[in-house]
Amino acid sequence: MKRLFLDTNIVMDMLQRREPFFLAAANIFALSARKEVELYVTPITYATASYLIGKRDESSVKPMLLRLRSLSHVACTDELVVEQALLSEFSDVEDALQYFSASNQSVDYIITRNKQDFKASKIPVLTADEFFTIA
Numbered sequence: 001m002k003r004l005f006l007d008t009n010i011v012m013d014m015l016q017r018r019e020p021f022f023l024a025a026a027n028i029f030a031l032s033a034r035k036e037v038e039l040y041v042t043p044i045t046y047a048t049a050s051y052l053i054g055k056r057d058e059s060s061v062k063p064m065l066l067r068l069r070s071l072s073h074v075a076c077t078d079e080l081v082v083e084q085a086l087l088s089e090f091s092d093v094e095d096a097l098q099y100f101s102a103s104n105q106s107v108d109y110i111i112t113r114n115k116q117d118f119k120a121s122k123i124p125v126l127t128a129d130e131f132f133t134i135a
Helices: 008-015 022-033 043-056 058-071 079-086 093-103 128-134
Strands: 002-006 037-041 109-111
Touching: 002 008, 002 093, 008 022, 008 043, 008 058, 022 037, 022 058, 022 128, 043 058, 043 093, 079 093, 093 109, 109 128
Parallel strands: 002 037, 002 109
Antiparallel strands: none
16 A cells, blocks of 8 residues: 655645645545555644634634544654754755655655655655556
C-alpha cells in the first residue's frame, strides 16, 4: 500500500472545495476511504486548516478536522524534525517541517501543488494529478 504525505494545500483543496483542484484532492481522499493508500499530514496542517476554515465558519472546523483525522495519520513533528528542518537546505521552515515529518514516516510520495517548495526533497514529489498518472 502506498503511503502519501499531503501538503497542506492539498488538504485545503479538499476541505474548502477549491477549484480547479478539488476533484484531484477528493480522489486522493477517496483512495484512503477505500483503504487503497495511507495518508499522512502534520499537526501544522490541522492548525492551518482550523484557522482558514474558522474564518468562514467556525462551527464546521471540528467536524471537518475529525473527518480529516478519520482518513489520515498524523506524522510526528518533534524536536528531531524541528532540528532537521532548521539545519536543512530548505529556505522555508514550514516546508522543511512538513518534509522531515514526511521523511520520518517513510512515505512513498509527497503530494503538493507547489512542487518547487520541495526542491531539496529526496522523496518523489508529485501533484495530485501526476499521482493518478502513475498510480
